[in-house]
Amino acid sequence: MNLRQIGEFGLIRRIQKQFHPPLFSVPLGIGDDAAAILPTPGKYLLLTTDSLLEQVHFDLSFTDFSELGRKALAVNLSDIAAMGGRPRFFLVSLGVSDRQTVQEIDRLYRGMRKASREAGTELIGGNTTYTRGPLFISITLLGEVSKKEMTTRAGAKRGDHLYVTGTLGDAAAGLALLKKGGETGRFAGLVRRYHLPEARWREGALLAENAIPSAMIDLSDGLSSDLRHLSEQSRVGAELDLGSIPISPPLKRYARRTGADPLEYALNGGEDYELLFAVPDKKVKRLEALIGRGAIAARRIGKIVEAAKGLTARGLDGRLRPIEPKGYDHFRA
Ligand code: ADP
Ligand code: MG
16 A cells, blocks of 8 residues: 555554554544653653664665664663663654555564564654655664663763673674675574564663663674673773674684684674673672573673773783774764
């Protein structure tokens, strides 16, 4: 079905019907000039926005609309996770052309609905515009965090341990595979991590509730770049231990097959959406207990050092080398 047949307001009504009727916390959802929400008293409201633009962030020749919808919400969930908060409400701004069918937009929202249900968030509004150019999806997500649990990029201190959730580099290898074209076959798991990043909102909130991180950031551009953001805002240096960087078995196999260095993907590849956080010495036991009972998958990858030492990585040969920020930068890519 063509978007012309249902028009802008037909599309909005269609979207509205696919989501819950407003709940107690949303006295006014989709359908008026603005939404109204009931924030939790005493909590900070966290606000973040992230856009996905065709040909910059995704390629429709190898992207499914439902996966795109999930990813558009996931990249925002990841930012709220990195603050130690809980995601609550979101707005979606769409720029669509008549290349897209109604079914494709339905699939886009189906993907968002899935991610939204898992994370316990509510769609409260958005905007729809026609574009002659590329498709764009912009999401604004509101989250909440108690004042003492909010975790910023600043706050890491010399002597803190650096931890990361999950494994790194899979998404970048997945994208490299997609760009090459052809069968992804036994490396479908890497491609899946590119298309469907799993924002660590459970982990972010768990860490904050347990008062574990002194600073936290999500890895969207790549470890080498995002570590720099954390260390600059905390005014510290950092030393990574390359032998401890968590690399998934599929990435190891893929690197062996292609002769690539898996650490290159792990350090400089973007879109992992894992959490990087600093942990004071006296909190390590509590964290290791959570890891031990499977409440969170995280691994120590280095330590915070004084600012003058800058950012370095200890290689497998035991030598320290400086880390260059080679992660994704829109104006340098
Ligand atoms: P206005 O012209 O007053 O800004 P709109 O007609 O654009 O209102 O939107 C009507 C309602 O539909 C609003 O509640 C708005 O938030 C919601 N809305 C519009 N586009 C979308 C969209 N793509 N996804 C979700 N909600 C939307
Ligand atoms: Mg209006």
